[in-house]
Amino acid sequence: MSKRNRSRRRAAGFDDSASGRLSQYVTALGRNDRLDYWSANGFSDGTGTSEPIAFGGLSSTAYNRKLGQYVSAMDNHGTDVARLWLLGNDLDKAAPTGSIVLTDENGTPYNGETTDDEGLGVLPNGDFLLTSEGHPNAAEGEHEQPKIRIFGIDGRQKDELPVPELFDINxxxxxxxxxxxxxxxxSPSGHEIVVGNEYALKNDSPSGKDIATTARRALVYRDDVKGAKGQWKLVKQVAFKAADVNMGITEFAAIGEDGFLVLERSWDQTHGYGIKLAYAHGIAAAPDVSDVASLSKSADSSFLPVTELADFGGKLTLGAQFKPNAQYMDANPLLDNFEDLVITHADDNGRLDLSLLTDNNFDTTETTRIVNVQIDRSVFVADPSNGDGQQHGATIQRPSGAGLGGSTVRLAHTGAAVTAVFMLAAVTLTSGLVLIAGRRLRISRE
Known part of the structure; x- marks a missing residue:
């Protein structure tokens, strides 16, 4: 979502430390602006084009095990063809290595006037899932249908998931x-997809005519409802609350089958960007709100429990600077249009690392930036079920630095303690598990 015409003054009194504590749960590990070089200079992908391709607009990032690389969806940009950027296998050394052009079933490329790609996920077979917010240049009052499309690893569309008419525009x-x-x-098993609306649906606000409410809806799909893989079904809608009415939901990152991290963003002319990280859980037990006409009068029990993990609007800058061509304001120069959230590391030492990436809107005053943070896993609630009636732990997966291996950390309640099962696996954030070896440790629960 583009932000323009900002007025900024020089910020002062901020902490330029390379790392620092954001909350009791979250520590900032550092900042990486390597990708901003290509945002300024463009990228030549070796296809024989005479001019570099405009690089930027990183709307969502995921790891694809089949490719051995992180992949990022490009936001709509004029008539440029829609594409996925390939960013290599280590975000600390991120650089574009190529791209995948996205086409319809007939091979006709989508472009910035026909799709507005935002959310990105990878299925176990390497296929891509992409959400589109609708028609980028839609006229006021025009009917739009947001989409959830499935693309092959070659970029050609294969299918799409059903989206309720309630989520249409106009x-x-x-x-x-x-x-x-x-x-x-x-989800880590590859059997569950959760898709979230950025802001409220109009009928969920008290007035029924605007989006002035914290209520948000998410769509939950599963492919193993009847035991058959590949048969995606919309099984429920769940509700949760944003930090405030101005916070848009820009990305999710699954923590097992039953919970997910939530990246929230706001922007206004006076305060600039606001960025928060939260954790929502309880998908399996949550009521299905599909038939709830308005969430405005729903009890708290209708909403997923949400824990705010971090507010990035403090004084920690990680050494970030405003760009010389920007007009400054008294805001944290670290904050920009963060739209991406991807789990990059989870190991048996209790470590869970995330990277947050920005969509620079192809605007020279904004920065294509990566911020790395680490989360204390004690905040996560044990995963009661993956939807098949069996008990499972809260599973977190990550790719290795080389993209060839990974680790899974599974937490499951056992009486008054928590049993942590640590398994080395050839996995990715969004793929299924290939178990190689395992060992079990017991950790006391506070």
């Missing part, structure tokens, strides 16, 4: 242009 839908399907994550 007509009978209640979503708002450029504020619809934005967040997407695939």
């Amino acid at each position: 007509c009978r839908g209640q979503a708002v242009h450029n504020k619809s399907l934005e967040a997407l994550t695939v």
Whole structure:
């Protein structure tokens, strides 16, 4: 979602430390602006084009085990073809290595006037899931249908998931242009997809005519409802609350089958960007709100429990600077248009690392930036079920630095303690597990 015409003054009194504590749960590990070089200079992908391709607009990032690389969806940009950027196998050394052009079933490329790609996930077979908010240049009042499309690893569309009419824009839908399907994550097992609306549906606000409410809806899909893989079904809608009415939901990252991290972003002319990280859980036990006409009068029990993990709006800058061509304001120069959230590391020492990436809107005053943070895993609630009636732990997966291996950390309640099962696996953030070896440790629960 583009932000323009900002007025900024020089910020002062901020902490320029290379790392620091953001909250009791989250520590900032550092900042990486390597990708901003290509945002300024473009990228030549070796296809024989005479001019570099405009690089930027990183709307969502995921790891693809089949490719051995992180992949990032490009936001719409004029008539440029829609594509996925390949960023290498280590975000600390991120650089574009190529791209995948996205086409319809007939091989005709989508472009910035026909799709508005935002959320990205990877299925176990390497296929890509992408949400589109609708028609980028839709006229006021025009009917739009947000999409969840499935693309092969070659970029050609293979299928799409059903989206309820309630999430359409105008007509009978209640979503708002450029504020619809934005967040997407695939569970570690590869059997569950959760897709979130950026802002509220109009019918969920007290007035029924605007989006002035914290209520947010997410769509939950599963492919193993009847025991058959590949048969994606919309099984429920769940509700949760944003930090405030101005916070848009820009990305999810699955923590097992039953919970997910939530990246929230706000922007206004006076205060600039606000960025928060939260954790929502309880998908399996949550009521299905599909038939709830309005969430405005729903009890708290209708919403997923949410824990705020960190507010990035403090004084910690990680040494970030405003760009020389920007007009400054009294805001933290670290904050920009963060839209991406990807788990990069989880190991048997209790470590869970994330990277947050920015969509620079192809704007020279904004920075394509990566911020790395670490989360204390004690905040996560044990995963009661993956939806098949069996008990499972809260599973976290990550790719290795080389993209060839990984680790899974599974937490499951055992009486008054927590049993942690640590398994080395050839896995990715969004793929299924290939168990190689395992060992079990017992950790006391506070």
